[in-house]
Amino acid sequence: MNKKRIDLHMHSLFSDGELLPSELARRAQVLDHEIIAITDHVDSSNINSVSNLVNVCKDINDNWDIIAIPGVEITHTPVEIIDKLAKKARELGSKIVVVHGETLAEPVISGTNLAAVTSQDVDILAHPGLITIEEAKIAKKNNVFLEISARCGHNLANGHVGKIAIETGTKLLINTDTHSPSNLITFETAEKIGLGAGLTKEQVNEALIDNPRKLLKLRGLL
Numbered sequence: 369m370n371k372k373r374i375d376l377h378m379h380s381l382f383s384d385g386e387l388l389p390s391e392l393a394r395r396a397q398v399l400d401h402e403i404i405a406i407t408d409h410v411d412s413s414n415i416n417s418v419s420n421l422v423n424v425c426k427d428i429n430d431n432w433d434i435i436a437i438p439g440v441e442i443t444h445t446p447v448e449i450i451d452k453l454a455k456k457a458r459e460l461g462s463k464i465v466v467v468h469g470e471t472l473a474e475p476v477i478s479g480t481n482l483a484a485v486t487s488q489d490v491d492i493l494a495h496p497g498l499i500t501i502e503e504a505k506i507a508k509k510n511n512v513f514l515e516i517s518a519r520c521g522h523n524l525a526n527g528h529v530g531k532i533a534i535e536t537g538t539k540l541l542i543n544t545d546t547h548s549p550s551n552l553i554t555f556e557t558a559e560k561i562g563l564g565a566g567l568t569k570e571q572v573n574e575a576l577i578d579n580p581r582k583l584l585k586l587r588g589l590l
């Protein structure tokens with residue numbers, strides 16, 4: 369079994385992370401990560417910064433034994449423009465599109481979860497808080513993966529998210545939403561977070577090993 373980490377949600381200096389993308393990738397490599405997605409917060413004001421990430425990810429991928437994927441996390445925008453921003457992010461070279469879901473930790477506007485799971489260009493609904501069965505079913509149909517979060521605050525609803533995903537057959541990921549070096553975790557810690565969310569060992573393995581690969585294959589990245 370391949371026990372290397374795949375973490376598809378993290379932040380660099382291009383938004384509110386502490387590290388340059390290169391240092392983020394280097395630290396992740398040392399912690400046995402195989403693949404990371406750098407998914408900085410965007411709205412209409414800074415979405416063009418994706419092209420910078422595209423450049424640095426190329427440097428990393430050409431030279432180091434870790435795959436860095438340029439992405440975005442569409443964050444706190446009007447729900448009406450989420451689909452449009454997701455399309456724009458892809459045009460600009462973003463390979464993974466995350467939407468900042470309705471976490472219990474922040475006043476994310478209601479309707480964000482629904483807009484995310486309805487978009488054909490969104491890959492991951494991050495920390496979706498009290499996501500409904502209906503939203504999860506739409507996510508499943510549209511291949512939008514739901515996130516169990518390692519991040520304090522966002523993790524308050526992990527048990528609920530896990531339960532709804534299992535009930536509906538929607539695919540789960542376990543991501544860190546890393547903002548600083550200490551947020552990166554090992555495979556073993558990620559396993560514990562999955563178990564803590566109420567998943568079985570098998571379901572944890574799916575979330576950590578099979579599902580991220582399925583998502584990357586769907587987008588032609590593996």
Ligand SMILES: [Zn+2]
Pocket residue numbers: 379384385409547
């Ligand atoms: Zn952030």
Ligand SMILES: [Zn+2]
Pocket residue numbers: 377378379441494545
């Ligand atoms: Zn995030």
